[in-house]
Amino acid sequence: MTIRRQPEDFIVIERLNQETRSAIAPAWSPEHVHAVFEVTKTSRTTPEVSAELAKAVGARGGEGSYAGLKDKHAQTTQFMTIPLKDAATAGKITPGVEGWQWKATHIGWVAAPIEAPAIDGNRFEIVVRGLARETCEEMNRRAGILLLPPTREDPHERDWVLLVTNYFGAQRFGSARHGEGFVARHLLRGEFEAALKLAIATPARKDAGKTRIFTRLAATHWGNWKKLAHELPKCPERAPIEALARGIDFKDAFAELPYFLQSMYVEALQSHWWNRAAHRLVSGMAGGPKGCLRSDDEYGEMLFPGVETVLDASQEALNTVFPVLGPETVLHSAWGAASRDVLREENLAVGDLRIPGLRRPFFGEAMRPLFTRASAFSMSAPRKDDLSGDPRRLARLVSFELPRGSYATVVLRALGQ
Numbered sequence: 001m002t003i004r005r006q007p008e009d010f011i012v013i014e015r016l017n018q019e020t021r022s023a024i025a026p027a028w029s030p031e032h033v034h035a036v037f038e039v040t041k042t043s044r045t046t047p048e049v050s051a052e053l054a055k056a057v058g059a060r061g062g063e064g065s066y067a068g069l070k071d072k073h074a075q076t077t078q079f080m081t082i083p084l085k086d087a088a089t090a091g092k093i094t095p096g097v098e099g100w101q102w103k104a105t106h107i108g109w110v111a112a113p114i115e116a117p118a119i120d121g122n123r124f125e126i127v128v129r130g131l132a133r134e135t136c137e138e139m140n141r142r143a144g145i146l147l148l149p150p151t152r153e154d155p156h157e158r159d160w161v162l163l164v165t166n167y168f169g170a171q172r173f174g175s176a177r178h179g180e181g182f183v184a185r186h187l188l189r190g191e192f193e194a195a196l197k198l199a200i201a202t203p204a205r206k207d208a209g210k211t212r213i214f215t216r217l218a219a220t221h222w223g224n225w226k227k228l229a230h231e232l233p234k235c236p237e238r239a240p241i242e243a244l245a246r247g248i249d250f251k252d253a254f255a256e257l258p259y260f261l262q263s264m265y266v267e268a269l270q271s272h273w274w275n276r277a278a279h280r281l282v283s284g285m286a287g288g289p290k291g292c293l294r295s296d297d298e299y300g301e302m303l304f305p306g307v308e309t310v311l312d313a314s315q316e317a318l319n320t321v322f323p324v325l326g327p328e329t330v331l332h333s334a335w336g337a338a339s340r341d342v343l344r345e346e347n348l349a350v351g352d353l354r355i356p357g358l359r360r361p362f363f364g365e366a367m368r369p370l371f372t373r374a375s376a377f378s379m380s381a382p383r384k385d386d387l388s389g390d391p392r393r394l395a396r397l398v399s400f401e402l403p404r405g406s407y408a409t410v411v412l413r414a415l416g417q
Contacts, residue, residue, distance in 0.1 A: 002130040003412065005387055007042045009127035010074035012408070014067065015401075017120040024108035028090040032109035034065075034081040035093060041102040042075045052099045054082050058089040065113035068404070071171070080104070081114040116404065123376075123401050124408040128417060129385045131394040136382040139396075139415045142293055143379065145306040146414060159375055162400070164414045165282050165304050166372040168271035169407030173299050176268055184269035188348070190356045192250035197222060199257065199265065200237045210235055236261075251357050262361040270324035270363060272299060273342050278370055279303055280338040281320070285313045295413040304414045310371065318371065326365035327353040335370070374400040374411045 004010045025032040035057065041049045050064035059082050070076035084090040090109075097104040131139075146162040176182050186195035201218035210233045218241070221228050225245035232238050239256040248256075255262075282305045286292045292303035310318050322335035329350050331340050343349060353363040377400040385395040400411060 003126060003128055003409075003417075004073045005127075005129050007073065007075045009129070010071065011125040012070055012074055012076040012078075013123040013125075014070070014076075014078040014119055015121050015123065016079055016118060020110075020114070020118040023110055025110070026108055028084070028087060028109050032111050033085045033090070034083050034110045034113055035090065035106060036108050036110055036114070037080050037082070037097070037104040038077065038107055039080050039102060039104045040075070040077045041070070043072060044101050045072045046070050046078065049099065049102045050080050052102070053080060053097060053104055056097050056099060057082055057084065057093055059084060065115065067114050067116050067119040079114055079118070081110060083113070119404050121401055121403045121406075122408075123399075124411075125397060125399045126408060126412070127395055127397055128412065129393070129395045130388055130390075131382065131385070131396065132392070133382070133394065135416065136394055136396065139379065139417070142304075142415050143377070145293060146304065147377075148307055148373070160377040162374040162377050162411065162414065163307050163310060163371055164374055164411055165278055165302065166369050166406055167275045167278060167297075167302055167410045167413075169409040170297065170299060171407065171409070172271045173268050174264070176272075176299070182269040182272065183265035185346075187254075187265070187355045187358075187361075188352065190251075192254050195265075196240055196250055196254045196257075199254075199261070200240065214238075255358060259360065266361045266363055267324070273339070273346075274322075274324045274368060275300060275302075276342045277322070277335060277338040280341065281335060281370060284334065284338075285309060285317055293414065293416070295416060297413060302410070302413050320370040321367050322370065323365045323367050325350060325353060326363045327351055329365050368405070372403060372406040372410075374402055374406075376401045 024036055037053060039049060039053065046066055046069045050066055051061035054064040055061050064080055064082050066078060066080045068078070070078050084093070093106050095106055097106070143162065146164060148161045148163050181198065183195050183199050186192070186198065201215060201222055203212070203215040203219055207215055213233055214235060214237060217232055218228060225241055228241045229238070229245040232241060236258045240253040243253040243256045244250070279301065282292060282303050283289050286303070286305040286309050289303055291309060292305045295302045295304070320335060322339070323329055325339060325343070327350060329339075331337070331350060355361065378398075380397040382394040382396045384391070385393040387395075398412070398415070400408075402408060402411070
């Protein structure tokens with residue numbers, strides 16, 4: 001199975017919620033100074049395009065806002081805002097703005113920068129390639145097991161919905177991509193040098209450009225801070241090295257990293273623990289792993305109970321919501337027992353989730369449903385994969401919508417991919 005063979009194989013379309021759409025004004029005013037753009041990009045990161053769009057309309061590169069990060073290796077459509085407090089500058093905006101591999105359409109003005117709650121979900125259209133005929137049949141079988149009962153009597157009118165365990169997807173664990181573990185595990189132990197080295201001086205196979213140069217130089221000359229401060233390429237990850245060259249300790253040097261990165265390291269470990277607790281919960285619900293559909297993932301086995309199993313368990317099981325763990329989390333019910341067991345395997349308790357000597361990053365609690373619904377679901381009939389060198393290989397289009405925070409790659413895992 002192959003996804004993202006080409007960017008057009010993985011299309012993501014962000015959905016603004018109705019409240020946000022209703023708040024968009026047609027013209028600039030002192031109360032509505034944030035220009036709203038609908039941006040389509042291909043093989044570019046969200047921060048890169050946001051910065052280029054801001055500069056293109058007369059703002060500083062770091063002033064743009066967006067509701068969420070979208071895949072680089074895809075064709076994505078999302079919303080961004082750029083503040084333009086000067087009426088003259090605002091008046092120069094054209095309906096369309098373009099840059100390298102992105103296009104933006106100006107759709108109006110809002111009073112505040114766009115943030116995650118402005119989005120209620122995403123639409124996905126994914127071409128899955130390199131499939132055998134038997135694999136396509138297995139996808140059909142799994143979809144039938146995960147399909148919720150119809151909400152409409154007419155089969156031509158129904159909204160096809162899959163019920164899927166709401167795991168965090170592999171994108172969430174980018175900071176653990178080195179195969180060397182999670183940065184936040186070292187932070188919890190007060191091992192700040194190990195945490196920093198894993199974060200910025202551990203080369204990964206997929207590193208490219210400045211990142212490749214940076215990680216390899218940092219790994220080779222770790223400890224020679226003055227040399228590294230002189231030779232490393234300019235990027236935000238230089239700040240800890242420059243701090244170490246000035247004689248600052250590893251704890252305070254780690255704190256020099258951009259806060260976004262610091263938070264990402266903590267959230268990756270929290271998400272990993274949440275996935276492991278979810279695995280325990282759905283396994284128990286199904287009477288063991290054999291009662292679930294199973295898929296391998298690089299960050300742990302994923303189990304997906306069938307709809308009949310979930311509905312037979314209880315309405316409470318279907319509607320289970322439990323948090324990524326923080327130091328104030330009160331553990332109760334089945335999810336609490338599962339989470340406690342996961343922490344025990346790490347020789348931790350909830351009260352231990354604090355980083356010694358640092359006020360931030362911190363382990364903040366956030367709620368997440370155990371199950372998510374992939375609505376407006378459809379799969380095309382298999383067809384010949386025109387990008388495969390093997391004439392027996394097939395491709396098919398899988399389309400669905402997910403609420404904000406759920407992962408398309410997890411839906412594909414549930415389908416056996």
